[in-house]
Amino acid sequence: MIKVLLVDDESWNRDIVRTFGSWDKLGMEIAGEAEDGIEALRLMEQISPQIVITDMRMPGVDGVRLMNSLYDYFPKVKIVVVSGYDDFKYAQNAMRFRAIDYLLKPIDPKELNAVLLRCKQELEISSREQGTLALDLDVSISLSSYKQLLRVHFNELNVEGVTTVLQGMGFGLEKSGIGKPGLLWQVAQEMLLLLKELMKANAIEADTLQVEIHPEVLSSCENTTSFLLQHYAENLEHLIGQRKFKNKLNLEEVRQYIDHHFAEAVTLDAMARAFFVSKEYLSKVFKLEYGLNVTDYILNLRMEKAKAWLADESIPIKTVAEIIGYEDIGYFYRVFKKHYGIAPGEMRKQGQV
Known part of the structure; x- marks a missing residue:
């Protein structure tokens, strides 16, 4: 057992x-x-x-x-x-x-x-396959840059971009010699995990990910890439169909989208494209509904999350900044202090979180 x-x-x-x-x-x-x-x-x-x-x-x-x-x-x-x-x-x-x-x-x-x-x-x-696990981290590192690009293209409903990234990934894996079934299994699982994240964040059911990975899928980098392309394309087309053919913009769906993507580089232009409306219209109706424009809503959300994470003293402030989307910790300090009137470290020391 x-x-x-x-x-x-x-x-x-x-x-x-x-x-x-x-x-x-x-x-x-x-x-x-x-x-x-x-x-x-x-x-x-x-x-x-x-x-x-x-x-x-x-x-x-x-x-x-x-x-x-x-x-x-x-x-x-x-x-x-x-x-x-x-x-x-x-x-x-x-x-x-x-x-x-x-x-x-x-x-x-x-x-x-x-x-x-x-x-x-x-x-x-x-x-x-003894000896495969030692290479797990190398495989993950090799996938990290492709994952970042896929997040951007998927959330912007860019089918061509998603296809190009996955094809490039397949070529890169083959060039790196990652062709054993055990390693390709890890590739398939990590990329399906990312797809699951993207689907949930965009309110799509994750049933597609409960498929069986047949041995032939793991027989070559080309087959693994084709398998992933199929599942990414199917779910992205489904999302596009949901968004494109709605008669009315669902502002609650927009807000949920922001709530799930606030730590990423969310822009008004990208959101407008993702929901098939003009950025002027999106900005106007969002502010009428929630009393804040999109940029201020994202900032407030990031600051609320940062304050909540600061309450856990085991988490370094640098990690808190990264979690909410700030790679530059100096910039995070300035934004946080401007928002709350106190630096994050001081807020933690004074027990105000």
Whole structure:
């Protein structure tokens, strides 16, 4: 049996995972449960699980520090992260390519079991192809620049841009010698994980990602690329159809789009293209509805999120800045101080967060 460790300080969250998982069918068992990272690491030594399902926010040693320790001392363990939308960017930043997948609360039973199945399949591949795991980080690093470009093109509904990036990725992977089935499995999983993120952020159902990856998909870089192109294109065309043929602009959908993308380089021009309206019209109706123009709404949202993250003193201020979309920490300090009248470090010291 494949052993699974659940890590969450809320017992009801562990109950949900325990109830929804098809453990017997997947040949798995919950071998242990922990309420924080310290207890989880102790159980790692005792029960040697192959899969760890962990929440991000816990007292003491949280999900971030737990994953860092697992990366250092248990590199073969498969990690599944559980988080809410408020933790979304934090989870992405903290995972640093180590997690197999993340589950958004409330947990969907189908998604949970699809993730568990992927973990099982990866464990089986790993056992057949020893030496593959050592290259995991190299593969992830090679994909990072393509992921950034895909986010931009997908959110701007740029089909040609998405196609060009994925084709370039396939060529780059082949040139780098990433052609083993185990490595191509990782490529397919990481890029499907990104697609899942993009779909959820644009309010599209994620059923497409619960497909089986047949062996022929992993037989070459070309086949893996074609597989990904098909799924990206299908979902992007679906999103375009939803947006383009609506009779009326849904401002709540626009607001939700901003709420999910506030940490990215969201511009009025890009949003207008994404919702098939003029930027003048979008700006006008958004301000009439919410009392703020798009730029000010994004700024306020970023500052609210920054203040909330500052309350967790285990998170460096630089990381807080990155989570909400500021790569230049100096600029973040200036914007934050102008907004709140106090520097982020001082606000944290004075306990005003």
